Amino acid sequence: MIRGGTPLQGRLAASGSKNAALPIMAATLLAEGACELQGVPVLRDVTTMTTLLASLGASVSQQEPAGTLHIDSGSVQRFRAPYDLVKTMRASILVLGPLLARFGRAEVSFPGGCAIGSRPVDLHIQALEAMGARISVESGYIIAEAPEGLRGADFSFDTVTVGGTENAIMAAVLARGESVLRNVAREPEIGDLVCFLRRMGADIKGDGTDTLVVQGVSALHGASHRVMPDRIEVGTYLVAAAATRGHITIDGVNPDLLGIVLDKLQQTGADLSCESHSIALDMKGRRPMAVDIETQPFPGFPTDMQAQFTALNAIADGRSRVTETIFENRLMQAHEMRRMGADIEITADTARIVGRETLQGAPVMASDLRASASLVIAGLVADGETRVDRIYHIDRGYEDIEGNLQCLGADIRRIST
Numbered sequence: 052m053i054r055g056g057t058p059l060q061g062r063l064a065a066s067g068s069k070n071a072a073l074p075i076m077a078a079t080l081l082a083e084g085a086c087e088l089q090g091v092p093v094l095r096d097v098t099t100m101t102t103l104l105a106s107l108g109a110s111v112s113q114q115e116p117a118g119t120l121h122i123d124s125g126s127v128q129r130f131r132a133p134y135d136l137v138k139t140m141r142a143s144i145l146v147l148g149p150l151l152a153r154f155g156r157a158e159v160s161f162p163g164g165c166a167i168g169s170r171p172v173d174l175h176i177q178a179l180e181a182m183g184a185r186i187s188v189e190s191g192y193i194i195a196e197a198p199e200g201l202r203g204a205d206f207s208f209d210t211v212t213v214g215g216t217e218n219a220i221m222a223a224v225l226a227r228g229e230s231v232l233r234n235v236a237r238e239p240e241i242g243d244l245v246c247f248l249r250r251m252g253a254d255i256k257g258d259g260t261d262t263l264v265v266q267g268v269s270a271l272h273g274a275s276h277r278v279m280p281d282r283i284e285v286g287t288y289l290v291a292a293a294a295t296r297g298h299i300t301i302d303g304v305n306p307d308l309l310g311i312v313l314d315k316l317q318q319t320g321a322d323l324s325c326e327s328h329s330i331a332l333d334m335k336g337r338r339p340m341a342v343d344i345e346t347q348p349f350p351g352f353p354t355d356m357q358a359q360f361t362a363l364n365a366i367a368d369g370r371s372r373v374t375e376t377i378f379e380n381r382l383m384q385a386h387e388m389r390r391m392g393a394d395i396e397i398t399a400d401t402a403r404i405v406g407r408e409t410l411q412g413a414p415v416m417a418s419d420l421r422a423s424a425s426l427v428i429a430g431l432v433a434d435g436e437t438r439v440d441r442i443y444h445i446d447r448g449y450e451d452i453e454g455n456l457q458c459l460g461a462d463i464r465r466i467s468t
């Protein structure tokens with residue numbers, strides 16, 4: 052439950068990145084020894100990935116300090132990611148590449164679509180088949196086999212895919228020979244995965260570009276790694292501060308990770324001051340100006356920040372267009388915001404927004420992780436009370452969001468899980 056109208060003020064530390072932690076946890080399946088991960092965020096999706104790794108036979112234990120995981124895949128003897136886990140977290144597909152590369156076999160429930168789109172995995176499968184995997188789909192499961200191991204391949208992705216790139220890298224590192232992966236995704240979280248794999252002994256070149264060259268090795272050893280900070284979590288709090296005309300500082304994040312998101316925040320009229328590991332945003336009490344957004348693969352504007360800027364534009368000064376080019380159905384939060392009085396028209400992949408001075412609080416329903424965050428932002432600026440239902444979506448990707456926002460002065464409380 053949120054009572055809007057309070058500008059956010061104060062200081063916050065960034066959490067570890069969900070979208071780096073999940074592939075890195077899957078990558079521990081490749082190690083012939085124990086791994087230690089630090090700075091892992093406390094999130095439902097991380098718990099789900101922990102449960103999945105344990106169900107395969109890996110030993111996973113929480114250590115001190117909080118956010119430290121000890122994972123040993125030496126005892127893995129099952130290779131099946133079951134439907135009841137995969138249906139709660141599509142990122143379970145990320146065990147496909149490592150299981151196939153290390154054990155020659157993987158059975159992963161075919162991830163269904165979700166609220167934001169059909170979310171196919173055809174490119175994951177094409178990349179693994181290019182490396183010699185035999186893949187079939189049987190009663191809702193992807194059955195992948197490579198009894199003689201995988202062989203290096205020269206493979207080009209038709210579409211830039213983060214997960215597909217991650218699965219292909221995790222397969223290539225143990226394949227025989229060289230792999231050239233082209234038109235790969237360049238999100239920073241992939242760079243963090245590559246950094247971890249190198250620590251395990253992998254030979255990967257080209258990270259940060261659209262082509263990776265991987266020399267397969269015979270085995271990878273355990274390693275330690277601190278997960279990078281979550282640029283989307285940080286961006287979400289910065290947008291909330293801008294929308295509420297507040298002044299916050301976020302520590303523990305390299306501003307370079309946010310790139311174009313900071314440019315867009317400056318265009319709203321925010322005063323930004325960046326240090327090497329912190330970002331301060333001050334609206335000086337001003338109403339934000341509307342900004343046009345078009346999502347693109349990194350280094351373009353991140354789709355995971357689109358919903359948050361839709362909320363900001365709903366109360367900004369001026370008209371704006373928000374175009375979602377990555378997912379086919381990721382503008383749904385606009386319908387809930389219209390119930391709060393927002394002036395948003397959707398045609399195909401674009402939302403046309405006319406900023407309003409304020410919104411009216413209302414009961415609204417979350418549909419996916421980032422849409423839920425955008426409804427919280429809308430509630431923070433709306434007059435009166437906003438009740439956001441199905442906040443389990445939020446708990447998948449934001450660590451203690453109400454605690455953090457309360458620290459920043461927001462009138463927000465959790466009334467049920």
Ligand code: EPZ
Pocket residue numbers: 069070073142168169170171172173174175176210211212213214215236354355377378379420421448
């Ligand atoms: C990752 O999802 C992120 N999830 C998403 O974050 C993020 O929105 C997305 O990348 C884009 O940046 C994790 O990292 C765990 P994609 P992913 O494969 O890998 C199409 C969040 O809010 N495609 O890059 O599933 C697909 O339909 C989540 O934290 C194929 O056509 O995204 C989409 O249109 C939501 N075939 C586009 O590519 C495939 O085989 C990008 O998807 C794979 C993808």
